[in-house]
Amino acid sequence: MAVVHNLAAARGVPPAPVATLRGVTRVYDGERRVEALGPIDLDLAEGEFFAVVGPSGCGKSTLLDVLSGLSRPTSGSITFEGRPVEGEVPDGVGVVFQEDASFAWLTVRDNVAFGLRRAGVDAAEIARRVDYAVGFMGLADFAAAYPAQLSGGMRQRVCIARTLVMRPRLILLDEPFGALDQQTRLLMGDELLRLWRETGATVLLITHALDEAAMLSDRVGVMSARPGRFIDLVETGWPRDRDSRIVSESRFGALTGRLWSNLREESLRAMGSKGAAA
Amino acid sequence: MSAALSADVRPARKPREGAFDGVIILVVVLALWQGVHLYAGESAIASPLATLTFLAEFLRTPVFWGHFGATMAAFGYAVAISSVLGVVLGLVLGVRRFAGDVAEPILAGLYSIPKVTLYPMILLIFGLGMSAKVAFGVIHGVVPIVLFTMNAVKNVSPVLLRTARAMRLSQPETIRTVLAPAVLPEMITGLRVGFSLTLLGVLIGEMFASQRGLGFLIVNGINLHNVRMTTGMIVAVIAFALIANGLLLSLDRRFGRTPGGGSRAA
Ligand SMILES: Nc1ncnc2c1ncn2[C@@H]1O[C@H](COP(=O)(O)OP(=O)(O)OP(=O)(O)O)[C@@H](O)[C@H]1O
Ligand SMILES: [Mg+2]
Numbered sequence: 001m002a003v004v005h006n007l008a009a010a011r012g013v014p015p016a017p018v019a020t021l022r023g024v025t026r027v028y029d030g031e032r033r034v035e036a037l038g039p040i041d042l043d044l045a046e047g048e049f050f051a052v053v054g055p056s057g058c059g060k061s062t063l064l065d066v067l068s069g070l071s072r073p074t075s076g077s078i079t080f081e082g083r084p085v086e087g088e089v090p091d092g093v094g095v096v097f098q099e100d101a102s103f104a105w106l107t108v109r110d111n112v113a114f115g116l117r118r119a120g121v122d123a124a125e126i127a128r129r130v131d132y133a134v135g136f137m138g139l140a141d142f143a144a145a146y147p148a149q150l151s152g153g154m155r156q157r158v159c160i161a162r163t164l165v166m167r168p169r170l171i172l173l174d175e176p177f178g179a180l181d182q183q184t185r186l187l188m189g190d191e192l193l194r195l196w197r198e199t200g201a202t203v204l205l206i207t208h209a210l211d212e213a214a215m216l217s218d219r220v221g222v223m224s225a226r227p228g229r230f231i232d233l234v235e236t237g238w239p240r241d242r243d244s245r246i247v248s249e250s251r252f253g254a255l256t257g258r259l260w261s262n263l264r265e266e267s268l269r270a271m272g273s274k275g276a277a278a
Numbered sequence: 279m280s281a282a283l284s285a286d287v288r289p290a291r292k293p294r295e296g297a298f299d300g301v302i303i304l305v306v307v308l309a310l311w312q313g314v315h316l317y318a319g320e321s322a323i324a325s326p327l328a329t330l331t332f333l334a335e336f337l338r339t340p341v342f343w344g345h346f347g348a349t350m351a352a353f354g355y356a357v358a359i360s361s362v363l364g365v366v367l368g369l370v371l372g373v374r375r376f377a378g379d380v381a382e383p384i385l386a387g388l389y390s391i392p393k394v395t396l397y398p399m400i401l402l403i404f405g406l407g408m409s410a411k412v413a414f415g416v417i418h419g420v421v422p423i424v425l426f427t428m429n430a431v432k433n434v435s436p437v438l439l440r441t442a443r444a445m446r447l448s449q450p451e452t453i454r455t456v457l458a459p460a461v462l463p464e465m466i467t468g469l470r471v472g473f474s475l476t477l478l479g480v481l482i483g484e485m486f487a488s489q490r491g492l493g494f495l496i497v498n499g500i501n502l503h504n505v506r507m508t509t510g511m512i513v514a515v516i517a518f519a520l521i522a523n524g525l526l527l528s529l530d531r532r533f534g535r536t537p538g539g540g541s542r543a544a
Contacts, residue, residue, distance in 0.1 A: 070443055088446075095444040099437040105459040115445055118455070159441075166445075 017043035018170055018202045019067065019085075024076035025227070026062050035227040036062040039076060042221065042230065044170070049196055049203045051213035053259060054223025055270035060206045061098055063228065064174050067204070068095050080170060094168025098175045098206075102147040102155045102162075109134060109143040112161045119166075133161040136191060152179040157188070167199060174206045185209070186244040189216050193243060210263070214255040215247055222262045225270040232262045324509040332506040333513065346514075348490035349480065352408055356415025356476045364420045364472060365465065368427020372461075378428050389421040393479070397486055406487050414483035419476030426468020430461035470526040477519060 025038030037059035044050055054060050066073045069085040078085040080093060089095065103111050112133050116126045134143050137157040147155050160176055177185045189212060196203050207213050213220045214236060222232040236255055238246060246252055308326050315325045324332070336342050371378035396417065404410040438460055442452040484493025492511050499508030 068444060070440055089444050091446065093444075095441075097437050097440060097444075099435070101435075101437045101441040103438070103456070103459070105462070114455075118445070118447070118451070 016046060018046045018048075018081060019044040020079045021067065022077050024066060024073045024078060026059070026066055026071070027074040037066070037228050038073075040229060044202055044204060047200050047202055048219065049193075049205070049217045051217035051220045052204065052206045052223060053208065053210055053213045053220060053263065054228055055225050055263065055267040056208070057270060058223045058226050058266070059228030060223065061174055063223075064095070064172050064204070064206060068093055068172055070095070092169040094163040094166055094171045096156075096160050096163050096171075096173045096176050098178065100147075100152065100155045100159070102150075102158045104147050107144050107146055108139055108150070108158050111147070111158050112165055114162060115166045129165050133165045136164075136195070137161045137188075153177075153181075153184065156180075164195065167201075169201055171201050171203045172206075173203065175208060176205075177212065178208070185212065186215075186247075190243045192216065197240060210256050210259045211247065211252075214252055214259060215244060220255075220259060222259060223266070225266045231266070232258075234258060321503070321505060324506045328506055329509045329513060333510045336507075336510060337514075345491050345495050348408075348488075349484065349492045352411040352415060352480045352483070352491065353477055355408075355412045356419065356480050357473060359412065360416045360419035360423055360472055360476050361469060363416070364423025364468070365427050367420075368424045368465075368468070369431060371424065372428040372431025375432065378432065382425070382428070385421055385425055389425070393417050394482065397483075400483075401487055407490075411480050411483035411488060411491070415476040415480035418479030418482075419472040422475060423468045423472035426471065427461070427465050430464030430468070431457070433464065434460045466526075466530050470523070470530055473526060474519065474523060477522070481515060 019042075021040050021042045023038070024040040026036050028034040028036055040063065052060055052063065065071045067078060067085070069078075069080075069087060069089045072087045080090045083090065103114065106114065109130055113126050113130045116129060121129075131140075134140055137160060139154065139157060139161065142150060142154065147158060150158070156176055156179055160173070163171065177188055180188060192203070192205075193216060195201075205213070205216060217236055218238065220232075220234040220236065221230045222234065223229065224231045234255065237251075311323075311326050315323050371381050393414070397414065400410050400413050400417070404413050434457060438456055439452065442456045447455065481491075481493040481496075484491035485497045488494045492515050495511045496508050496515070499505065499511060
């Protein structure tokens with residue numbers, strides 16, 4: 001079944017990769033040398049929704065770090081929209097971190113408006129976009145609240161909204177729904193899909209939930225235990241117009257099953273090596 | 279959902295309740311004072327009534343305001359110096375973690391020595407008068423300001439700085455819009471502690487080697503067996519310290535605590 005699932009392909013043009021990684025590795029050189037990542041080779045097609053799953057500590061956050069330009073790879077090269085990424089986050093890339101990064105001294109609304117104010121967008125436009133993003137993330141009732149008054153999951157949504165209002169062309173999300181319950185997680189997944197469809201942005205989503213990866217993405221990269229490499233790239237084949245109801249399709253079960261059979265051994269290895277280190 | 283929010287927000291304390299507490303505390307303090315006066319006798323501590331009548335008169339003389347002015351001037355200089363020095367040193371040591379790690383135990387050690395023992399040296403360096411008082415105030419106040427500021431910078435969550443980089447903020451922008459608001463709460467607490475200790479230092483300075491200031495009046499009252507003067511000036515100093523601390527506390531509440539951080543403040 002040939003399914004069209006990115007904008008470039010829809011226009012009949014061969015999809016040019018938005019981002020490329022070639023032989024990327026990352027070694028942490030501290031008291032203890034940690035080979036955290038790679039080598040990684042990956043092309044992210046324009047408009048693609050790419051999910052990354054892998055055992056805990058395999059280097060997923062490290063992958064986001066080097067791909068976003070927050071840190072330099074130890075070896076290999078990275079490009080975004082054809083230009084090399086070197087130790088700086090390029091314009092057009094939006095990042096949502098695994099940890100809570102909301103600004104405690106600003107209200108939800110001011111948190112979300114932070115980037116737009118700085119960019120000198122005019123006030124009416126800021127109000128419009130912030131209202132939209134705040135509503136989109138289900139935070140409308142909390143627009144005037146401070147992060148300390150919110151739950152962990154809601155704070156994470158503030159950070160997602162703060163990144164999304166900037167309309168990045170490449171969105172990198174590190175376990176953004178980690179603090180949410182399963183129901184909210186499914187609904188937020190739907191919202192993310194809707195946004196992805198509407199903006200045509202490319203999304204890289206790191207998650208530890210296999211069903212989330214199977215449901216949301218066009219392609220899932222399964223990572224090995226540390227140092228993380230892709231051991232499988234799974235095409236999901238979902239239509240672009242999809243939502244969480246596909247969890248009831250039989251193929252969804254088959255996909256999740258394939259991801260797990262890939263990951264089971266790696267997860268055991270990851271746990272085993274942790275046990276040995278302790 | 280909005281119900282969850284209103285449950286989270288603490289109901290503000292009624293101001294009248296606070297005033298009531300204040301009256302009770304005042305009555306208890308006056309009763310204790312009267313008790314100590316009856317027990318220790320007229321020659322050790324004047325009664326509340328005698329002291330307040332004395333103060334009512336003395337506060338109208340230019341003599342008091344001259345000495346008060348001298349203390350305020352010394353305190354003002356000392357606070358300015360300890361704040362600027364403390365914040366700048368604290369910021370530098372906080373940012374340069376290695377230097378901070380080296381400096382922290384040294385500062386904590388300095389902080390723990392009884393600073394009165396340094397007083398003769400201060401006098402030899404600065405001579406009698408204003409500069410010695412200021413120096414003594416600074417010695418007391420600067421270290422906690424450095425320590426609090428340094429720890430405030432060290433405690434800034436790394437993910438906030440990573441967020442700043444992900445948003446492509448320049449370094450000055452990062453300092454102004456992320457680092458400064460993140461460290462402000464702890465820094466203000468440090469300043470509050472530093473202010474009280476600076477006042478203490480200035481007063482001790484005045485007690486030992488000065489002819490001016492409230493500290494001098496306290497000691498001079500003792501020397502001249504003017505118990506009302508001593509008691510009255512102690513009350514004046516306490517009143518000033520309470521007022522200053524109250525002002526700083528309200529500043530602390532306004533900017534210091536994480537906004538809405540009801541659970542943390544409680
Ligand atoms: N700054 C650092 N210095 C040294 N080692 C690090 C550093 N950051 C991460 N590591 C190590 O690199 C490895 C990969 O870390 P990373 O955070 O990328 O994993 P992860 O896949 O995101 O884990 P999780 O699923 O728990 O979020 C881990 O073994 C970790 O201990
Ligand atoms: Mg991680």
